[in-house]
Amino acid sequence: MAHSELTASDALRAWLDHLAHERRLSPRTLEAYGHIGRLYIAFLERHRGEALSLGDLGTVTAAEVRAHMAERRTGDHPLSARSLSQSLSAIRGFHAFLDRRLDTPAPQLALVRGPKAKPSLPRPVTEDQARGLLAEPDADPDAEPWEAARDRAVLTLLYGCGLRISEGLSLIRADAPLGEMLRVVGKGSKTRIVPVLPAVRQAVDAYLALSPFPLQPADALFRARRGGPLSPRHVQASVQRLRGRLGLPERTTPHALRHSFATHLLGAGADLRSIQELLGHASLSTTQKYTGVDADRLLNAYAAAHPRA
Numbered sequence: 001m002a003h004s005e006l007t008a009s010d011a012l013r014a015w016l017d018h019l020a021h022e023r024r025l026s027p028r029t030l031e032a033y034g035h036i037g038r039l040y041i042a043f044l045e046r047h048r049g050e051a052l053s054l055g056d057l058g059t060v061t062a063a064e065v066r067a068h069m070a071e072r073r074t075g076d077h078p079l080s081a082r083s084l085s086q087s088l089s090a091i092r093g094f095h096a097f098l099d100r101r102l103d104t105p106a107p108q109l110a111l112v113r114g115p116k117a118k119p120s121l122p123r124p125v126t127e128d129q130a131r132g133l134l135a136e137p138d139a140d141p142d143a144e145p146w147e148a149a150r151d152r153a154v155l156t157l158l159y160g161c162g163l164r165i166s167e168g169l170s171l172i173r174a175d176a177p178l179g180e181m182l183r184v185v186g187k188g189s190k191t192r193i194v195p196v197l198p199a200v201r202q203a204v205d206a207y208l209a210l211s212p213f214p215l216q217p218a219d220a221l222f223r224a225r226r227g228g229p230l231s232p233r234h235v236q237a238s239v240q241r242l243r244g245r246l247g248l249p250e251r252t253t254p255h256a257l258r259h260s261f262a263t264h265l266l267g268a269g270a271d272l273r274s275i276q277e278l279l280g281h282a283s284l285s286t287t288q289k290y291t292g293v294d295a296d297r298l299l300n301a302y303a304a305a306h307p308r309a
Contacts, residue, residue, distance in 0.1 A: 006102070008044070008052035012037045015097045036090040043068045057095070058104040062111035065091065069115075081115040088114045123251040124260035130159050133252065136242045146210035150222055150230070151238050153207040158254055160200040162261035162278050165232045165254050174217035176204050186280040194278055262290045 006014075016034055019025045025033075045052055047064060065088075072079050072087060079087065092109060099105040125133070137143065137151040157168045167184050175182070178201045181193050204221075213223050220229035235254050243252040262275050276287040 006054040008041045008054065008057055011054045011057060011098060011102060011104075012041060012094070014102070015094050018097060018101070033090050033093075036087050037094055039072070040068060040091055040094075043071060054098070054102060054104055057098060058106050060095075060106045060108060062108045065109060065112045069112075073115075085114040088112065123256060124263040125248065125252050125256050127260075127264055129246075129248055129252065130257060130260050130264075132246050133239070133242055133248065133257070134159065136246055137238070140242070144225075146207070146212060147225065149203075149207040149210045151235075153203040154222055154230070154235055155239070155254070155257060156200050156203040159257040159261055160197045161194045162258050163194075164258060165235055169220065169222055169230055169232060169235070171221040172217065173215040173219050173221050176208055176221055177201065178204055184280065188282070190280060190282070192277060192280045259290075262287070266290050 012034070015037070016030055019033060020030055041052060044056075044060065044064060047067065048056070069084055069088060073084060095106045095109050134152060134155050137148040137155070140148055140151075143151070154168055157163055157171075158165065161168075161182060161184075163184065164186065167186055170185065178196045180196055182196050184192050184194055186192060207222075211223065213227050215221070215223075222230040224230050224234060232254075239252065239254050243249075258279070262279055265275055265278075266272070272284060272287050272290075275290065276284050279287060281287045
């Protein structure tokens with residue numbers, strides 16, 4: 001079929017086929033993009049009062065796209081600023097495909113700016129949830145005792161020292177047994193010193209006592225089942241499995257333990273500058289996100305407990 005004979009819906013199907021077979025996007029992502037594209041075309045056809053051709057998509061104005069975004073911001077299921085930005089990004093991707101593959105540019109689209117999304121706050125777990133997550137590897141029937149000890153040691157490091165996954169997995173055999181302080185190389189090769197709680201040292205010692213692999217001083221401390229270095233993906237999958245058994249929310253990820261470390265310290269009275277140094281944040285403004293998290297917790301406690309709330 002010649003390009004001039006294509007309808008807007010034909011063009012959308014061509015884009016989705018491209019995403020499925022050339023970009024190999026997941027079915028869920030394709031479904032989301034198809035939904036966004038159908039809503040977009042339906043709006044334009046209502047707005048213009050007629051079915052659209054491929055050529056009509058090249059004449060879309062900035063005002064029409066803004067009107068579509070405004071419609072999606074209201075109604076029974078209004079989109080958040082973040083979801084609106086994702087929707088606009090999909091529409092831009094659709095038009096980029098039309099320009100590259102179907103010779104139909106839409107120059108006015110460059111005039112449309114997406115909404116500013118507020119940065120999301122960290123999503124920590126509670127202290128009880130963190131303790132449950134650290135204890136659960138020992139109850140995993142599918143793990144060898146040394147693997148359970150390893151997983152517990154890694155998670156205890158993330159929560160007890162506020163480490164990123166990459167930082168925890170970068171430890172080498174020469175780092176253990178851990179001392180009272182640990183030297184950590186973080187983002188941008190910046191070094192920081194973090195204190196090590198007795199519970200962290202004990203967890204790492206327990207893992208080393210059970211590990212079946214003889215390690216050289218420069219070898220990665222944490223090993224996978226076949227002896228290679230443990231990967232971040234394994235830690236993520238392990239937490240996903242453990243949180244399912246404990247009934248914890250999806251926000252319970254390895255990185256959430258780092259957030260919890262900061263939030264629980266703040267709630268216990270630690271000052272922001274100290275938390276900034278422990279986390280290795282370059283800017284205090286990054287650490288200040290945790291003040292919003294802790295304020296939410298305090299307000300919820302106030303509302304639940306105050307007799308006049």
